[in-house]
Amino acid sequence: MEKSVAIGSNDASSSSTTTATAIGSRFSTLNKSFKFAIRSLLTSCSKEEFVEAFSSFTNAEKDYLHRLFLQVITSLHEDLEEDFEAICLKTKVGTTLDAVEEIVEEQDLDLLFSNRSNIVDVAENLSAAKKNEIQTLMHMVQSGEEHNRRLRNQLQLLKEGSQVLSDASHAIEKIRSINLNYGANSSDEMHDDV
Template identity: 40%
Template sequence: MDPAAPGRFDILQTSFKAASKCLLTACSREAVKRAFPSFTDAERERLYHMLTRVMKAMHATIEEEFDEVCQERQVAAALDKIDDFDEEQNLDVLPSEKTSIEEIEEKISRAKKDEIEHLAALLKKVEESNNAMKARLELLKKGEDSTASRDVLNKLTQLNSTYACEQ
């Protein structure tokens, strides 16, 4: 925020004074004449001056009371803190990006761990399949029940092909 720029409290004071001034503006001589047609010109003039003094006094009193309430409630300090916080939020872009980066890193790390676990499970299945095939091949080499061995070998080859496609 520009140091010369008005803060929230300055804006509040200016707005309040403008609003109270509009509400408590002394009425014109013509308005008094129209409002009190039965009065003499001298009476209307005295009434006009009295109304003007009352409006000025009310205006000053209301502004003083507004300032006292603001001081009692420490409105200026609170609004300055809000200005400071607002400025920090506008300038402090990095923490929100840092949080996003940390979240992205966590998601990527989790995805990598999941992929490693999946690949490890696939590798284990393939190793088991290979071990089973080796055992069946040993049986074939020894010549035990060649028909049953061929069936088992075909099934293992099919399983191996299925696992190889999954990778």
Template identity: 45%
Template sequence: MEEARDFPPGLKQANLKKSFKLGIRSLLTACSKEEFLKAFPTFDKAKQEYLYQLFIQVIASLHDNVEEEFESICYETKVGAALDTVEGLVEEKSLDVLSDDTANFVDVKQAVSRAKKDEISYLTNMLKMVVQHNQAMRVRVESLKKEKRDSSVTTDIIDKLNRNSNYAQPPKG
């Protein structure tokens, strides 16, 4: 990682510190003055006020100590530098117009490849169906040709029988 810089903290680092301070403030000031005074009902008002002021000083001191400790831990572990680096990488990624397009190209390539394979499969199935249909049509044509030949032969035989039967009959008239 980079060395600690003297630049102002990045947005992520500033947000972390701001969130921590808001969280610690709400934790340390969760007790209202009324609730605090209820804890000491036997004391007179002056002593209650004195205890409350003491409580406020302790909370303020504790708040400062916790914040200092947090800052110290962030500095020792270089959290700020890490967050700044992350922020820079995120910004760099958002500025890289081709980063998302690369994934889109891969997706498009896969989609086109899948579509071509599907089309090849569809056309292969259609070709098989056409071949089967053609074979069925050939069989039908051959059957019709045979029926026509058989019909022609039958017609020839009937014609011959009719001619022969005409010879066998006496002439009309």
């Protein structure tokens, strides 16, 4: 935490300006950390890994599926960020962190502050808030992982469906070939009999 106000300074406006600019840094750090963690989690599959999972598909089909996958990931990323922000607003995380930061700064600036029992209370409250926050984030990550599992299952079903269609196409071609050969052979036999 940065202290730019000199002790003993009588300039109240510089003190309030410094405090106002410093407030919010903890929430900002929390928000950035969450966004970074979600982005890392959702972008952990490279295009090469994705394309490798669909080796029997054409390049056009692979590109289409990858674009679709990226659209789903982008949508999921936006939804998670919105949910996180909504939870933070509902639980007033930013306000709580700002209040804690302000209290800590005020106590750091007050040389005569000797009663540290309030810090213990603040620490306990902050600890409880952090535990709740961790549980919420873990639930969100689990939801994201479950969604990713569902996406992987859907992609696997698409891959298997494509393989079934490919196998069926080969079987139909083989049956046609046999029918054509049979038809050609039976017409030759009819001409031989006449």
